[in-house]
Amino acid sequence: MAAASRAIAERIPLVDFILEVRDARIPLSSECQLLTNHLPCSRRIIVMNKMDLANRSHLKDWIKYFEQRNCISYVINSHNKENVKKFLNFLQAQIKGLKNIDHSCSTLTMMMVGIPNVGKSALANSLHQVGRISAAEKGKLKHAKVSPHPGETKDISSLKIGSHPNIYVLDTPSILPPQILDAEVCSRLALTGAISDSLIGEKELAQYFLAILNLSDEYKKWAKLSALENERSFIDHKEECSSGRQPCMKGERQHFTDHTQDFIVHNVRRKLFETISCFNGDMQNEVDLEKLIELQFTTLTEAFHLPIELGDNARSKVATKLLNLYRIGRLGHYTLDPLAF
Numbered sequence: 345m346a347a348a349s350r351a352i353a354e355r356i357p358l359v360d361f362i363l364e365v366r367d368a369r370i371p372l373s374s375e376c377q378l379l380t381n382h383l384p385c386s387r388r389i390i391v392m393n394k395m396d397l398a399n400r401s402h403l404k405d406w407i408k409y410f411e412q413r414n415c416i417s418y419v420i421n422s423h424n425k426e427n428v429k430k431f432l433n434f435l436q437a438q439i440k441g442l443k444n445i446d447h448s449c450s451t452l453t454m455m456m457v458g459i460p461n462v463g464k465s466a467l468a469n470s471l472h473q474v475g476r477i478s479a480a481e482k483g484k485l486k487h488a489k490v491s492p493h494p495g496e497t498k499d500i501s502s503l504k505i506g507s508h509p510n511i512y513v514l515d516t517p518s519i520l521p522p523q524i525l526d527a528e529v530c531s532r533l534a535l536t537g538a539i540s541d542s543l544i545g546e547k548e549l550a551q552y553f554l555a556i557l558n559l560s561d562e563y564k565k566w567a568k569l570s571a572l573e574n575e576r577s578f579i580d581h582k583e584e585c586s587s588g589r590q591p592c593m594k595g596e597r598q599h600f601t602d603h604t605q606d607f608i609v610h611n612v613r614r615k616l617f618e619t620i621s622c623f624n625g626d627m628q629n630e631v632d633l634e635k636l637i638e639l640q641f642t643t644l645t646e647a648f649h650l651p652i653e654l655g656d657n658a659r660s661k662v663a664t665k666l667l668n669l670y671r672i673g674r675l676g677h678y679t680l681d682p683l684a685f
Contacts, residue, residue: 348517349378351500352457359514360442361435362388365458365467368398368419371406372681373532376457377521389438390417391431393463396424397671399679409683422467428474436506450509453502460518461537468503468515475505532680537671550663553670554637558620558627562676566617569610603648603665609674612666615647616640616675 356362366374371392379388390410395403403419410417418434421427439452456464501515520539524530531552534544541549557563602608619640625632644662645652652658669675 345517345519346522349519352378352455352516352519355455355500355514359453359455360387361438361452361454363391363454363456363513364388365391365393365456365462365464367462367536367538368392368395368403368406369536369679370532370681371409371679373529374459374462374536374538376459376519378519379457385414385416388415389435390415391467392417392419393422393467395419395427396421397673397677399677402679402683405683406679420467422463422470425470425474428467428470432471432474432505435511439509439511451512452509453512453514454505455514455516457516458518459520459533459538462518464518465515468501468513471505471513472503475507475511535667535670535680541667546663546667547659550641550666551637553666553675554640555633556678556680557616557675558633558636560676560678562678563613563617563620565676566613567621569614569617604669604672604674608648609669612644612647612669613675615643619643 362379364376364379366376371390392398392403392406407417407419416438418431420431435454442452456468458464499517502512503515505511505513524533524539530539531544531549533539534541535549535552603612619636623636623639625635627633627636641659641662644666645654645658648662648665650658650661654661666675
């Protein structure tokens with residue numbers, strides 16, 4: 345990362361715009377510190393990616409937050425083609441605002457910079473694909489390497505995203521400062537996948553997520569799941585009584601392997617809703633909150649259809665599956681950074 349930081353710093357004066365890609369869930373914690381006081385705000389665009397995973401009601405507030413600091417910002421989902429088309433139009437409008445540019449023959453360069461796992465490469469690929477289609481260009485598409493694991497991009501690569509003028513975007517390796525002294529920032533970075541889970545621990549990160557969930561209003565959206573399940577259980581019970589059918593024995597159980605299947609996700613949501621709704625303690629009290637999280641781990645072992653006999657291994661598997669569901673947006677949309685104007 346030190347070598348990447350030097351390479352990026354050397355190119356900053358040579359490019360027309362810097363696209364600083366951040367995670368929309370952590371618009372402040374995902375700031376690239378290399379750019380702090382490094383270039384004018386007019387040459388930097390803060391791109392808040394993964395908007396589909398963030399709390400939608402907070403996005404406009406974050407745009408306003410950056411506007412008040414004279415920063416250009418944009419929110420996007422790099423996997424949504426319509427979003428990417430609008431963003432490309434936005435970039436072309438920014439370019440037209442540049443003075444002394446001959447748009448018929450000039451070549452402009454934008455460089456993507458950011459911390460790990462904010463989606464730089466995915467966004468670069470989408471801009472490249474949409475830009476070439478819009479310009480009706482032929483030829484083989486390039487692809488920046490995309491991975492769910494942080495730090496996969498090793499080199500600076502160039503992708504064409506527009507014509508007349510020619511526009512290129514440089515996809516760069518991810519960079520982080522050598523030390524992150526703020527424990528809360530470190531936890532948010534780990535929860536969103538910017539740093540390796542092993543630095544904090546999957547079980548600890550899962551507990552951290554459950555604390556966020558328990559103190560939010562997201563779980564209230566799952567109330568209907570609990571009501572539907574109660575109604576279904578009543579109907580099933582009546583059918584069993586009327587037919588004399590016995591419940592399935594252990595040996596007849598299905599084997600559940602994919603924890604992202606809808607019926608398992610619904611079951612997880614329902615279990616979480618019920619544990620929170622039935623909790624009589626004070627969630628602002630740390631001891632009470634820990635008791636609730638412990639109860640949720642036990643309940644989720646059943647929701648994920650894991651044998652209780654696994655003991656600590658069951659907790660580890662629950663943590664892994666829970667973090668995965670959070671990171672793909674199946675357990676609600678959260679903006680983890682507090683907004684302070």
